Amino acid sequence: MNQPSRRPRSAAAKLPHGAALLHDPLLNKGTAFTEAERASLGLRGLLPPHVHTLEEQVARVMDNYRNKQTDLERYIHLVSLQDRNETLFYKVVGEHIEEMMPIIYTPTVGQACQQWGHLFRRPRGLYVSWKDRGSVAGLLRNWPGQDVRVIVVTDGERILGLGDQGVGGMGIPVGKLSLYTACAGIDPSRTLPVMLDVGTENEGYLGDPLYMGLRQRRIRGPEYDALVAEFITAVGEVFPSALIQFEDFANLNAFRLLAQWRDKVCTFNDDMQGTAAVTLAGIYSALRLTGKKLRDQTILFLGAGEAGVGIGDLIVSAMVDEGATVEEARRRCWFVDSHGLVVKSREGLAEHKLRFAHDAPPAPDLLTAVETLEPTAIIGVSTIARAFSRPVIEAMSRLNARPIIFALSNPTSKAECTAEEAYGWSNGKAIFASGSPFPPCVVKGTTFVSGQGNNVYIFPGVGLGVVASQARHVTDQMFAAAARTLASLVLPADLEMGRIYPSLTRIREVSAQIAVAVAEVAFKAGLARVARPADVLKLVESAMWTPRYREYV
Ligand code: NAD
Numbered sequence: 001m002n003q004p005s006r007r008p009r010s011a012a013a014k015l016p017h018g019a020a021l022l023h024d025p026l027l028n029k030g031t032a033f034t035e036a037e038r039a040s041l042g043l044r045g046l047l048p049p050h051v052h053t054l055e056e057q058v059a060r061v062m063d064n065y066r067n068k069q070t071d072l073e074r075y076i077h078l079v080s081l082q083d084r085n086e087t088l089f090y091k092v093v094g095e096h097i098e099e100m101m102p103i104i105y106t107p108t109v110g111q112a113c114q115q116w117g118h119l120f121r122r123p124r125g126l127y128v129s130w131k132d133r134g135s136v137a138g139l140l141r142n143w144p145g146q147d148v149r150v151i152v153v154t155d156g157e158r159i160l161g162l163g164d165q166g167v168g169g170m171g172i173p174v175g176k177l178s179l180y181t182a183c184a185g186i187d188p189s190r191t192l193p194v195m196l197d198v199g200t201e202n203e204g205y206l207g208d209p210l211y212m213g214l215r216q217r218r219i220r221g222p223e224y225d226a227l228v229a230e231f232i233t234a235v236g237e238v239f240p241s242a243l244i245q246f247e248d249f250a251n252l253n254a255f256r257l258l259a260q261w262r263d264k265v266c267t268f269n270d271d272m273q274g275t276a277a278v279t280l281a282g283i284y285s286a287l288r289l290t291g292k293k294l295r296d297q298t299i300l301f302l303g304a305g306e307a308g309v310g311i312g313d314l315i316v317s318a319m320v321d322e323g324a325t326v327e328e329a330r331r332r333c334w335f336v337d338s339h340g341l342v343v344k345s346r347e348g349l350a351e352h353k354l355r356f357a358h359d360a361p362p363a364p365d366l367l368t369a370v371e372t373l374e375p376t377a378i379i380g381v382s383t384i385a386r387a388f389s390r391p392v393i394e395a396m397s398r399l400n401a402r403p404i405i406f407a408l409s410n411p412t413s414k415a416e417c418t419a420e421e422a423y424g425w426s427n428g429k430a431i432f433a434s435g436s437p438f439p440p441c442v443v444k445g446t447t448f449v450s451g452q453g454n455n456v457y458i459f460p461g462v463g464l465g466v467v468a469s470q471a472r473h474v475t476d477q478m479f480a481a482a483a484r485t486l487a488s489l490v491l492p493a494d495l496e497m498g499r500i501y502p503s504l505t506r507i508r509e510v511s512a513q514i515a516v517a518v519a520e521v522a523f524k525a526g527l528a529r530v531a532r533p534a535d536v537l538k539l540v541e542s543a544m545w546t547p548r549y550r551e552y553v
Pocket of ligand 1: 271307336382384409410414453
């Protein structure tokens, strides 16, 4: 087992010695152990004689990384490094964040989830299965970390756009927590990835001899809810300061679990709330270009799932902050799903769509809805590639001087339109963002660098703010504050080239500022479990872990 020891790092006497130290990824320095450390920690002879610096080790990792032929090989290379030496891993990732984000997270992590049982090398994180019901607290106590502050948990049912990945979904909590550390400096020894294995409906895995999860159909209903409840209660007992982030649960569970737990424990769902905040930030940035107010926008969504309804809910709460009533705000958000415009007269609408079902005649498709409602923004969260057709974008450009067009579906192959289509068909008028990155494109001699509405701009900073203030709950106000802060950090130079999000190279600074805004909400709302210091930024920065070697001797 490669679970790190989480022992104090200062006193050499308390450290594991010899090979045990080299096999502890949180403490291991590899060839960077100094002569003195090698002598007093039982390492002499266990390492080649030359002592390398962290920078030299980074160069070696990058040499190997560049020689890999495929993204999946690059993923395996990085995850293996993480299992050996976390300091070096985070140093490498932090210095190459734009390049490595698509490797350690979407889209490559999706491939890794699909091949989990075949790629498996070492376990990472905690696997809580249906068989463990009744003893979940005991499992949590087996985890070597003493002071867990951020947990990401999935049941693997709706992994990215790839559906049910069963126990292979563990790649997602592992990857997300890597981003918490790389982007916001959450101490890796205080993170815990969790897989709730309740079975899978994926026939391929059920018949695969190398599949590593329970070989049974998913447990559903009250028994499923009871396992989730046992897990959440056990976290409260064993890690009372931990934030629990729900990730990639199927619609039917995600909405219900969030509603059930958000006011009881410290939790949020990134697929809904993180997505909502990053999208709202994009709209705020776009409004810096149009000079208009949020409450005057009419927003039409294609797709009424977790992302769409999550974004709609946060936009409503932000419009209310600008003085609109909830009813007025909801009337400014419209949804088209696979059956056309979501309107009151439609029968059998899912619970989460009802609040956005307006009194209006039905519209069979997106183009009709655009022509009828005259939206200022269209937001694609439908997983339907090319649904923003040329007529749709031309209509938006006829109706608006600067149409806001966000094609957020992932991966790139599912985007509702490409950057080139958005800028080209709108004659360069579109304010565009996408879920997956697009390369810069040239339209009529102008170069456009579009923004990626990546949740990574939001969740690490929110988590850091919650950790620093020890907030009891995560509220919509925190996500709204995160969105406003993110938009405020977009530079005029970014906006000039069409980019409505800051460069990812600034992500630690962005996360720290978001954390300050989130902590301020916690202090104001009386949700913080620490007193508000005079300098909140200092509090946040002091909670940020930096990848550098500690001296053991
Ligand atoms: P989901 O499965 O919960 O929802 C998808 C919705 O699309 C459903 O309401 C479905 O009815 C609707 N839909 C399906 N076919 C349609 C059609 N032909 N026309 C109109 N609507 C149709 O998924 P989700 O979590 O809401 O995610 C949706 C997409 O958004 C995914 O591709 C996901 O990758 C992307 N996403 C992007 C970001 C981001 O950019 N930051 C964040 C979250 C999700």
